[in-house]
Amino acid sequence: MxxxxxxxxxxxxxxxxxxxxxxxxxxxxxxxxxxxEIPPKPDIVLVVDSTGSMDSAINNVKAAMTSIVGDVQTAQPEAQFAVVDYKDEGDGAGVFTRRTDLTPTPATAQAAINAVSASGGGDTPEAQLNALWQIGNGGDQISFRPGSSRIVVWFGDASGHDPSLGHSLADATTSLTDVSARVIAINVDSGSGDGLNATGQATSITGATGGTFMPNVDPSGVSTAILDGLSNLPxxxxxxxxxxxxxxxxxxxxxxxxxxxxxxxxxxxxxxxxxxxxxxxxxxxxxxxxxxxxxxxxxxxxxxxxxxNDVTPPTMACGPGVNPDGVTPGGWQNAGFFQMVASDNLPGVTVSIKDNVTGTTFGPYDPGTYFKLTQAPGIAASTVVPFEGAVDWHFTFKGDATLTATDAAGNTATATCSVPPKKK
Missing domain, CATH: 2.60.40.1510 (ntegrin, alpha v. Chain A, domain 3)
Known part of the structure; x- marks a missing residue:
């Protein structure tokens, strides 16, 4: 089960x-x-018709109660159970009895259902509308926890008086919906009552609360129906x-x-x-x-x-550079003094420099690097050596130079540095 x-x-x-x-x-x-399968943090209230014809159904639940609690708490460890029972209007103090408020303890829930005994009943209709009204905000008999899933499992074999001790079907429904309770109504086929839904009360309440109506359940199968109902709610x-x-x-x-x-x-x-x-x-x-x-x-x-992603390319320019004395000379471009001027929206940009004739590339260098570029078409290979003073490097290329700025995301931008060829 x-x-x-x-x-x-x-x-x-x-x-x-x-x-x-x-x-x-x-x-x-x-x-x-x-x-x-079971809604989270369930507060489950068993509402039991305890009139005389319900003896077999009640005994079936008594025998299975500890298993029911255990199975539900395996699925939802925060589950708690309450037990109430009702009889008929002429049954005095027994017309409504709260056996236990919500409890997480299987033994307490078991003791509560064990205390229910089948007796009384009088005429065919019973006092379930009063009982259902009692457990909602109307009677405030159950201490529902904040943020819990409120589930009312109601089983019986007969229709109910309407009104019942002054509480109508509408009153009971409002009391339940006020606490956001979903009702599982189990009609026990005891062979005695006229049925839980004989006057449409069960389907009216389950429909209004987003619950489930289970017709024609044998008294020996009520405990199984309880678990089935709990695991098939919307x-x-x-x-x-x-x-x-x-x-x-x-x-x-x-x-x-x-x-x-x-x-x-x-x-x-x-x-x-x-x-x-x-x-x-x-x-x-x-x-x-x-x-x-x-x-x-x-x-x-x-x-x-x-x-x-960083999709913004850096900026790159071949800017005017300084000579070894830190001065930008007039005719700086013809003199071959440049600066790697690069920036980006994020840190991490670097600069490389390529000889456009040989394809030789040097770098990476930091933005702001000063360098001298000499164009010498007759050289055997592109070279770079440290320079002097404020100038960091001296590049000797066969052709013009291309500066490439690359940011941390791989976006690039280029600029060209051109100088007259070195005189022979």
Missing amino acids: ALPASALAAGVSPSTVDQSVDPGTTIHVTKTVSTP AEVTANTTCDTGLSVAFTPSLPQTVPSGTDVVLDEAITVAADAPQGSTLTCTTTFLINGAEAGDEFVQTVNIKV
Whole structure:
């Protein structure tokens, strides 16, 4: 009678996205949210028809209660259980009894159901509308936890008085919806009552609360029906997303999406980097997927880390240089004194220099480097040697020189340095 193994395999996949993306670009990731068999942090209230005809059904649940609690807590360790029972309006103090408020302790839940005994009942309709009203905000008999998934498991074999001790079907429904409770209504086929839904009350309440109606359950199968009902509730998937400026995510189809619990919601996640996003930075989005409005644990948290590519090329110029005395001479270009003038939007730019005739390249050098360039078409090979004073290097090339600035991302820019050939 255990829950399916898939009850333990829930979460979002992939849980992390790490990519490098150009500014102004959108990438797409297929996102799968596998909903849990049991909603997260469940507060489960058993509402038991304890009139005389329910003896076999109650005994079935008594025999299985510890297993029910164990199976549910295996899937959702934060699960808690409460037990209440109801009889008929003429049954005095027993018309509604809270056996235990919410408890995480299996022994306490077992003792609570053990305290329920089948008796009374009077006419066919029972006092379930009063009982359902009591456990919501109307009666405030259950201490639901903040952020919990509220589930009411109601089983009986007869319709209910309407109103019941002054509480109508509308009152009971409002009381339950006020606390966002989903109702699983199990009609026990005891062969005695007229059925839980004889007047449409069960389907009205389950429909209004987003729950489930289970017809014609044999008294020997109530415990199994409880687990089946808990693992087949609608699961509404929503998301809370926070992103750094310059990064955004959107899901298609849009959320919320509702599926049977234990099944998948498959989404296209569009991750967009703004055109003005800071290049070279890493931007992050964190999305927490919620199940029925409740956080479902770390397995349902996704992190997107986007490295914004540097797509801006550096600037490069062959600027006027200084002579060894640190002075920019008149006719500096003809004299062959230059500077490698390069800059970029991010640190890390370097400069190389190439002889345009031989293709020989030297470098890398730092931006701002001063050099002398001598053009000597008759030389055997391009050369570079340290120079003197304020001038760092002396290049002797067969032809003109091309300066290339390269930034850390590999973007480049070029400039040409031209001088008259060396006189023979």
